[in-house]
Amino acid sequence: MYWIYNVLLIIYWIGLIPVILYRLAFEEGFYERIKQSAGYMPASLLKKIEGRRAIWIHAASVGEIVATSPLVKEVKKEFPEAVVVVSVVTATGHAMAHRIIPEAEGIIFFPLDLPYLTRKILHIIKPITILLVETEIWPNFLRIAQSENIPVMMVNGRISDRSMKRYKYISAFTREMLRSIERFCMQSKFDAAHIECLGAHTPDITVTGNMKYDQTYATVSDEEKQALLDEFGFGNNHPIIIAGSTHKGEEETIFETFIQVLKEYPQARLLIAPREIYRGHDIQNLAKRYELSAICRSDMKEPVHEGIPVVILDTIGELGRLYSLGDIIFVGGSLVKTGGHNILEPAAHGKPILVGPHMFNFKEIFALLNSRGACEQVKNGKALTTMVLRLCKDKDLSTEMGQNCLDIIRENRGATQRNTQELRLLFEKHQIIP
Secondary structure, X not given: OHXXXXXXXXXXXXXXXXXXXXHHHHOOOHHHHHHXXXXXXXXXXXXHHOOOOEEEEEOOOXXXXXXXXXXXXXXXXXXXXXXXXXXXXXXXXXXXXXHHOOOOOEEEEOOOOOHHXXXXXXXXXXXXXXXXXXXXXOHHHHHHHHHOOOOEEEEEEOOOHHHHHHHHHOHHHHHHHHOOOOXXXXXXXXXXXXXXXXXXXXXXXXXXXXXXXXXXXXXXOHHHHHHHHXXXXXXXXXXXXXXXXXXXXXXXXXXXXXXXXXXXXXOOEEEEEEOOHHHHHHXXXXXXXXXXXXXXXXXXXXXXXXXXXXXXXXXXXXHHHHHHHOOEEEEOOOOOOOOOOOOHHHHHOOOOEEEOOOOHHHHHHHHHHHHOOOEEEOOOHHHHHHHHHHHHXXXXXXXXXXXXXXXXXXXXXOHHHHHHHHHHHHHHHOOOXX
């Protein structure tokens, strides 16, 4: 199967050559990204890891980086002599990692999963172990790590229903890849069952919880919160509605709801954060169709004027902290069939959370928050408007939902320490001294 995978991978990259050339010419930073993926590491990183023992943590994109942040802090605390190298796949993940994981000695782009390049980078970094965050399974990377006797562990493991269907199409290949991983630290019993169904050995699987409950990068002090309220023009306004990680097809519904809110609460404000930040100005133009003045965060040169009720967050890494400003939070990817996004970030700030009918990518987390009255699900735009207005009027309900969020976050902390303890046991098994 590996030779088929490699042939298809080569064909894929050959087909992308025109796109790569275009991006090299017009996309800032893309040359460095490709250079790193081809095995040329920054000189600053090479100097930091020279002669030291590296723990390589691979996190694909923004969601995995959020989970990686508390893990890196804990690993540095438990193994202070080790260096930590974090690899990512996407540019947004790279930017986010630089923003919220300052403790890592290196943040790099993951190598193209071709045998020569993978082996080259493994020989440069010389990791004593590799930690895969959630379900980052790359066939050549795993196979070569195994051949080099580098122990691999999955942390914060998660297998969505959609991923299960994909992996089952290549079940024999998936089973072989999973045998390259020594330990599976899964978020929930459902994820544990899924990884076992795909071929992981039962004794190698443990449930450690979700490290996203432990994230602290979004913590905001009272002074910082007031400064942000003033900067965004939210200082004397109520309610403040935040729509995070929205997708195309959801913004129209959000604007329609906001217009109804403005009829009863003229001082209301809306912060809308598209999942794809390049859509910022498109959403600004969409707001004009609803006769709403809007400004993009990237265009803000001074505090937002009181006559502008909508701010569009088209920057990376700020949403987690800005949830602290909201009175009501809607998390996107849920009114459209995307499967939802991380609802733990607003929960950590004690905010009432609303989502649409499609939360299949976060089933267990949503089920927990929903069952405890911390997160309400709405079926459509009309129901969203009704629920938002209800929360505007019912302060007790809003406060209760927010407190329920804080209670759940507090009760579920500790996954990062459990994952780190599993890492220690892995070191002991292999007699590794980090």
